[in-house]
Amino acid sequence: MKLSKKSVTVLSFTIGACLFVSTAFADTLLGSGYDRLKGSAKTTASMMEKDMKNYTLEALYTLKDNDKTLIQGSTSQKMDVENHMKEENTTTKDANGETTSRYYYSDITKSVNKNGTDNTYYVMEYPANESKFRSVDFKNPFKEKGAPEIEKIVDAVVGGLKDYVQVEEGPEGGKVYSGSLSETQVPAVLNAVSSFGIKQMLNDDRDMPAIESDVFVKKVVGSANENKAGYLENVTGDITLSGKDKNGVQHDLNLNVIVKLSEVGNTKITLPDLTGAKVEKVSYSNGFSSKYVGKYKNDIIMEKDGKFVKIGERMVEIISVDNDKVKGKYSETVIPGYESQYPDKDAFDFEYDPAASSTFTYKDAKGEQKNGSIHQGATGKVYFEMNVEIVNENSYRSISKPYYDGEFSRIFE
Incomplete structure (x- = not known):
């Protein structure tokens, strides 16, 4: 579990x-x-x-x-x-x-x-x-x-x-x-x-x-x-x-x-000795490589009358990963009849350059500029965060939209 x-x-x-x-x-x-x-x-x-x-x-x-x-x-x-x-x-x-x-x-x-x-x-x-x-x-x-x-x-x-x-x-x-x-x-x-x-x-x-x-x-x-x-x-x-x-x-x-x-004041940390070990170098773009190019989605789910109901879908498409830069698209669709429960549908292009910033910028459904982030997840999955607030140069936090889930699974056609 x-x-x-x-x-x-x-x-x-x-x-x-x-x-x-x-x-x-x-x-x-x-x-x-x-x-x-x-x-x-x-x-x-x-x-x-x-x-x-x-x-x-x-x-x-x-x-x-x-x-x-x-x-x-x-x-x-x-x-x-x-x-x-x-x-x-x-x-x-x-x-x-x-x-x-x-x-x-x-x-x-x-x-x-x-x-x-x-x-x-x-x-x-x-x-x-x-x-x-x-x-x-x-x-x-x-x-x-x-x-x-x-x-x-x-x-x-x-x-x-x-x-x-x-x-x-x-x-x-x-x-x-x-x-x-x-x-x-x-x-x-x-x-x-x-x-x-x-x-x-x-x-x-x-x-x-x-x-x-x-x-x-x-x-x-x-x-x-x-x-x-x-x-x-x-x-x-x-x-x-x-x-x-x-x-x-x-x-x-x-x-x-x-x-x-x-071990306060006595903790020692050393770089692990990888001599003879199997080592794979990972791109700095949070581990992204060309294998991540493709479409990922998850469901928009709400609770209604004591049951879980699917009211729409979210889609993240990674178009390219080139020289550590990740380019892609994000979109949301809502099933007819649930527009009032999810009125602000986001749709935008994004470009993530980890050498320049830990986040990317986008414009939300209301036209306001926001920050977002994307990270690799488990096999075949990515994490996509929206409305990211920069706390300081070392940290940030995400204020999620209603019914939001940041874990997206790869679509295999």
Whole structure:
């Protein structure tokens, strides 16, 4: 099973909100556990952004449905901000026992990528004029757009949860936070938010159980260790979300997460030794080559009367890939009768030159100039993003249209 990007995002938000609520709120002899843990989280994010020259971040996670493992995985990420280097190893095992893995390395001159059982290392050399864009930065979530508003919402939700967290002095200084909530202790407002998020996620992902009713947070357990330097070293969370499918069958979805921050100031990253290995050089144009020339499409889908309905199609046509430049067309068609649900149909030509910019420009249905991006996906697929907002020279975000899906599959005629 492979969770979609939307599912991972919604699930992460729901779990994050629940864990934050459950582990952050207490009044103890040491003062407000809520204020202390939130302060520690902000300190950690600030130090990762500015003060830590290098570090190692590891995570383990398991998602189960009624004790059946849906997915489990691990990731180890080494970051060297000072020398603009990054190394990552990821392993995922699905419900069928199929294991996939990925290795990734990057610095300001090149990247090295290896997927699963493919013994080939794909090496991409960056042009000299692109080096300045290849710095390794940690994006502080507390400084993201909308973060203050989200923090205020969380602050309002925590009102009655001030007795469920224990805050103790750590054995070597620092603090140890721990707490748990049962279903009777989870406030109605949190259950309402979680219920909405869970149903949106599960009903949009064919690989997840279709929970439709009686959705609630059944149990939350969490802990966090803050060292004497003031940043969080270990965070664990265990949450169970419960609900019934259309047949009335009860599902308990349990997610267990462990995150560890270590080797601060002692993390070493080196270019992998590829002597004797099978190496393939990849074009800088995000891995695009002439084999990507062709048409790709996906369906425009909306929910109506409790069902998923196709209301149109999107098409991306890659016309040529020449000297790293990708030229193509994008268009949308809507099935008659659904024009009011999707009034602004986009259609434009685009030219992506990675040596000049990480995005391309286009004019939308209203004639406004926007930014877009295109990336290679899994075999026979591409990712096409629209309405891209440039945050700074190193990052951007995409504000999706209604019913938008950025994954396009190749059309074979």
